Amino acid sequence: MKSLAVFCGASTGNNPVYVTAARALGKLLAEQGITLVFGGGKVGIMGAIADAVLETGGKAVGVIPRALVAREVAHPNLTQLHVVETMHERKALIAELSEGFVALPGGWGTFDEICEILTWNQLGIINHPCAFLNTNGFYSYLIQMFQTCVEEGFVREERLSNLIVTADEADLLHKMKNYQPLPTPQWMRLNQV
Template sequence: MKRVAVFCGSRDGHDPIYMQKSKQLGEVLAKHNIELVYGGGIVGCMGAVSEGVLENDGKAIGVIPEKLLTVEIANEALTELHVVETMHDRKAMMARLADAFIALPGGAGTLEEWFEVMTWAQIGYHEKPCALLNVNDYYTPLLQLFDHMIEQGFVDQLNKDIIMMQEEPEILIEQIMKGL
């Protein structure tokens, strides 16, 4: 596994654990010589994960739409920074560059980006791992929603089963590497 795309919030969240675990994920990626592919910003969890990578001599590749250059404040210290025209271009480039996908806590944008690549895995467009870092039980309600969708007949159990989820960055990365 050469690169992991990380989808995450451009905010810090209310509990400091979100920023701590984001930075820790970056540190773990660097430790395993796995390059980070992410949204390219220096704010929120995005900034923390890239900081964890860069402070540990890792490589970080940012992909940011022109419109968000000042909102998410592009990180000029990255190994590579790709400025693209649209969010669609961002997602396509991140998907192309990555060997696996992880969602850290975030908002609607984080969920939308992760659900797109997860849906692609479900329908066979790729076989790359799709994972959730379940910091502070952030994604536990999402898995409960999957159970509800299965119960109601809109999702098959095998679609839920492709989701990897752990609470600790090191364990999640090890799980992803074993799954490849």
């Protein structure tokens, strides 16, 4: 894996453990030569992971809509910063630049980004590992909701079991590198977004 998209908050949250985990993951990405692809902001968890990557000598590529450059305070020291016009363009370019996707703690935007990627994987638009860094049990209730979707017949069990969910940064990267994609049934394959 050469590049990893990280979806995460423009806030640091209320518990410092989230920033600590983001920085630990950023350091590992740089050490393993994996380029960070993210939302391009210098604030919150976004800024923490980007700073850790850059401080460790790694590459960080940001993608940010023009309207959010000031609000999310575009990171000034990135390897590369793409300024796009819309959130849709942001998500599409992040997907194009990435070979894997992970959600760190965040809010509505983070949920939107990772859930869209999960859908694209299911439809065969992409075929890359998707993961949740479950720091402090942040995603435990969401994973339970996904299990309810399986139990109620809205998501297939193999889709849920193929998700990577762990609270350990090194374990997350190990599992992502060893990911085995599921075959996409012919009737579900889409060639483009």
